[in-house]
Amino acid sequence: MKLILCILTALSFFPSSSKNTEKVVPQKTVQRTIVKTQTAIDRDSIVAYAKNYLGTPYLYAGNDPKKGFDCSGFVSYVFKHFDVSLPRSSGSYKNLGTPVAPEDFKVGDILVFYGYKDKTVVGHLGIICEANGMQSKFIHSSSGKVKSVTITSLETEHYTKRFYKCINVL
Template structure:
């Protein structure tokens, strides 16, 4: 739709049918779009290495899932989060349940990029942590995270997706350990 409008504007403008004043600017059309950079930047200003950890994690998108994997040849969920934090001097255990005991617990409403997000395993009715990811973005009540999933390897998902929402167990803040080093 946008391409058609732009092509029409260019076409009519080239024949002098439209005056430059009548063409709406992109900024006028996007005035109601919320921006999220200020909150993100202020958090990154407090702990600058968070941006580096997340950037490093993103560099490994699409690496395959491998049970027990801790290298770029393949990761399991806790192997991936451990790999990412280890690059920046934070040692995490190689178990999602054990990672659920590291750092400080955080309410979902206070989640920030860099926090670990924890889930039940395959059974939504279980009571044990069986999966972990790394929060990359928080916009309102939408939490985006990167993780190594058995059905897709390293990828993004959202907490509000039914599968993850039903299995959500908690959030742990471990990035403060980066600042203490």
């Protein structure tokens, strides 16, 4: 197919060899569509997909958008859509991924937080949707006042105090 397109394109630039004195009308340029092969997951696509679930109710142990999400259910559900398999329990993130310094936070990185009752156990997760170091915003399924998938600033005291690490899983 590509060879035929190349030949047709090349032929369109050469005038006809006949001795006809008619005006030569240039042929239409052949449009080729270049298909970009995706080798890495587009981080913005992860966030755009996650935002589809804003307002989905919080449900303990939930991982179904029709019923609700808990934090790890939401994170694993979003990444599964991009063929990235992640643990279903927030506690499993304690030793997972490559840690990222605040100045290197990127959209699509995962924020890992200690629980609000126990500062030694991982208890919450979110996905960075606006990267700006410790002022980043993240999307997560909150069991707090909102009780749904929402976007929150990392700089709020509740989350700054509980921040454990940021990880890159891509």
